Amino acid sequence: QKEVEQDPGPLSVPEGAIVSLNCTYSNSAFQYFMWYRQYSRKGPELLMYTYSSGNKEDGRFTAQVDKSSKYISLFIRDSQPSDSATYLCAMSARNAGNNRKLIWGLGTSLAVNP
Amino acid sequence: EAQVTQNPRYLITVTGKKLTVTCSQNMNHEYMSWYRQDPGLGLRQIYYSMNVEVTDKGDVPEGYKVSRKEKRNFPLILESPSPNQTSLYFCASRITGYLNEKLFFGSGTQLSVL
Numbered sequence: 001q002k003e004v005e006q007d008p009g010p011l012s013v014p015e016g017a018i019v020s021l022n023c024t025y026s027n028s029a030f031q032y033f034m035w036y037r038q039y040s041r042k043g044p045e046l047l048m049y050t051y052s053s054g055n056k057e058d059g060r061f062t063a064q065v066d067k068s069s070k071y072i073s074l075f076i077r078d079s080q081p082s083d084s085a086t087y088l089c090a091m092s093a094r095n096a097g098n099n100r101k102l103i104w105g106l107g108t109s110l111a112v113n114p
Numbered sequence: 115e116a117q118v119t120q121n122p123r124y125l126i127t128v129t130g131k132k133l134t135v136t137c138s139q140n141m142n143h144e145y146m147s148w149y150r151q152d153p154g155l156g157l158r159q160i161y162y163s164m165n166v167e168v169t170d171k172g173d174v175p176e177g178y179k180v181s182r183k184e185k186r187n188f189p190l191i192l193e194s195p196s197p198n199q200t201s202l203y204f205c206a207s208r209i210t211g212y213l214n215e216k217l218f219f220g221s222g223t224q225l226s227v228l
Contacts, residue, residue: 032215043118043219043220046216049215088156088157101172102215102217105156106155106156107156
């Protein structure tokens with residue numbers, strides 16, 4: 001079993017839809033949870049970062065962490081064609097050393113259609 | 115502009131011909147890392163560096179070398195490339211310290227080894 005599982009999609013939604021992206025994980029030591037967005041032929045860029053449990057909101061984006069279920073989500077409200085990208089979840093453990101190695105999901109490909 | 119610069123963006127080479135992919139960051143980051151990204155396998159860390167003259171292996175270091183002689187530069191060296199090293203490569207950097215998880219990625223180098 002992989003440490004982090006993420007449905008690769010692809011996910012196709014109409015413009016304006018609410019999008020839900022999810023990852024599950026198995027390592028209960030994970031404390032740092034991140035969502036990166038990767039446009040085609042570009043490097044990933046950090047979108048949302050959450051430490052431990054709870055919700056975090058930034059504009060149209062909301063990140064949720066449920067540590068009891070080992071489940072994280074990213075919600076995109078009023079989705080736009082410019083949101084079309086691959087979304088990667090990543091997480092690391094508090095005591096992972098100086099490297100704080102990130103464990104990555106495989107990414108979910110999202111297409112928002114005008 | 116704060117950025118991580120990789121060169122070249124695209125590279126086609128033949129088995130056994132030594133090559134170097136350069137990476138430079140202008141953010142004075144201590145930490146730098148190399149990843150490769152493959153379909154179905156996601157992002158995998160090759161090597162990382164916590165600071166000048168300090169490097170360590172990631173998850174898939176075989177066939178690669180790195181050096182960190184200056185803070186801003188972290189070149190990736192393939193001494194004798196093989197076809198299984200055909201991949202999309204990313205360099206990334208961040209500052210070190212508590213809760214500093216934001217990785218800045220370069221735009222990637224698409225390498226094909228024939």
